[in-house]
Amino acid sequence: MxxxxxxxxxxxxxxxxxxxxxxxxxxxxxxxxxxxxxxxxxxxxxxxxxxxxxxxxxQPFFILCHAKTQLPSLIYSFITQTWRTISLSFIPHDCPINFTGSASGLLLADINASVCFGFNSPTLCVCNPLTQMYLTLPKMISVSRIMAKATLPAGNKIDEYTIMVVGMSSTGTVVVEAYNSSTKAWKVAGSIPDVVIRNENVFFFTGSLFCKTASGGIMAYNIEQGITSVMAMPTADANNLWGRLVCCKSGVFVVGAIEDNHRLKGVIMWELVFQKTAKEDYKWEEIGKMPSSVCEEFRRSSNSNWFECVGVGDKICFRANESMEILAYDVSTSSWNWLPKFPADLRYVSMQCLPQEIMAGTKFS
Structure with a gap:
């Protein structure tokens, strides 16, 4: 032997x-x-x-991050269909952290700097939960108040990434700044019209930065061309409809929740289809609805209508408020499936998606 x-x-x-x-x-x-x-x-x-x-x-995976890094977070593998706890305690801060973006296995987070350091603006950091590495980004050039931020996919090198921030400058203009990991510095990438940006579900797709506006529309900023376009959200035959912007491997989507008498009645999904016509270069195409039986079960898993949704690979994942279960919609097969329940009572975590690409060898210096 x-x-x-x-x-x-x-x-x-x-x-x-x-x-x-x-x-x-x-x-x-x-x-x-x-x-x-x-x-x-x-x-x-x-x-x-x-x-x-x-x-x-x-295969894709995602992570459920706890705001307090001393407490365990969760990582889910779509290959093994299992949850595993992961520690983010390597981030050296005791105050709550808000994870606001991800790409290529990297997490973008802002720290409540007013609590930790006495600053008026948040401190941005980027970390890799697989390599347990962390970097605090330097102060930005022009942005004094952040409106939206996102992590862009890695370049050709394993330690290459970009952070994009949309914010208000000290002169009152809305500017876009970019942090490049190669130069380890920020640069002003351009300016956009004076629109109020909502810092939720911000992401990068096919050369553009997508985010929601306070007026209910969607802004797309083409980084290379410096062109900004604002498009309307899709509509449905419902009086009370609110939508969330989602991006996955397949494209850009809006998930619309329909309420009736303060009760979740249904969920509709639209895909942003790009086209070249004389009037417009995009349109919203409805791709599916949550079946009534699934919607009823999804509603029973929470005590409110509020839910999170993120794109992971070819799937759109839903989590009802404080629920212990994740509902996944596969865009490629138009099918619905429940993921296994969490292995522990970690309800008070915010969903943060990591896409299918893995940044295994990132080195921060």
């Missing part, structure tokens, strides 16, 4: 590095946390350029 065990170890250690990277790249995200600690060689593989390109093609 001892000889056999030694033989297996020898076979594994003799595997070419590129084969070992491909094998480890197929692991679900929750396994990354364990396998990094096996040995120094495997830990080094997780930081390699080739491994990171393989891992980015893995």
């Amino acid at each position: 001892g000889a056999l065990r030694f033989h297996k170890q020898t076979m594994w250690s003799d595997l070419p590095e590129h084969l070992m990277e491909r094998i480890l790249g197929c692991l679900p995200v929750d396994c990354f946390l364990r396998f990094r600690a096996v040995c120094k060689t495997w830990n080094a593989l997780f930081s390699s350029q080739h491994f990171n390109s393989i891992a980015r093609n893995s």
Whole structure:
């Protein structure tokens, strides 16, 4: 038995590095946390350029972040269909943290700086929950009051990312600033019309930054061209309809909740379809509704009509207020499924999506 065990170890250690990277790249995200600690060689593989390109093609996952980093957060793998607790205590702050964006496995967060440091504006930080690394971003150039912010997908290098912030300058104009991880500095990327932006469900898709306006519309800012367009939200045959902006791998969506006498009556989903016509270059196309039986079960899982929804891969995930369950709608198959319940009573966490790409080798300096 001892000889056999030694033989297996020898076979594994003799595997070419590129084969070992491909094998480890197929692991679900929750396994990354364990396998990094096996040995120094495997830990080094997780930081390699080739491994990171393989891992980015893995299945999507998302994380439920707790505002208090001393308390455990949750990570869900769509491959193993299991929850696992994850610690964000490596973020060195005791005050509550608001996680406001994610891309390529990185989380963007703002810290209540008025509590922690006595500042009037929030301090932005970026962190990687897989590598347990964290960086406080420098002060912005022009923005004195943040209106919206988002993390952009990584570039060609494994440690490359961009942070976009829309905010009010000291002169009263609305500007866009971008932080580049390569230069480790902010630059003013442009200005937009004086519209009031709501800092919720802000994301980057196909070259544009999308966010909601206070008037109920949707603003799209083309970063490369510096062009801003504001579009109306889709409508339905309902008097009381409120919508949320969602982005997943398939596209840009609006999830509309219909209320009747303060009771959730239904959920409708629209997709933003881009087209080239003489009058407009987009339209909203209804793609589905939550079945009445599913809606009734979803309503019973909470004591209010309020819910969160985020895009993860090809899925739109719903969580009713303080519910222990997640409802997922698969855009590619038009099907509804309940994810397993949380493994612990961690109801008081805010849903924060991490997309399907993994930023395994990010190094902050």
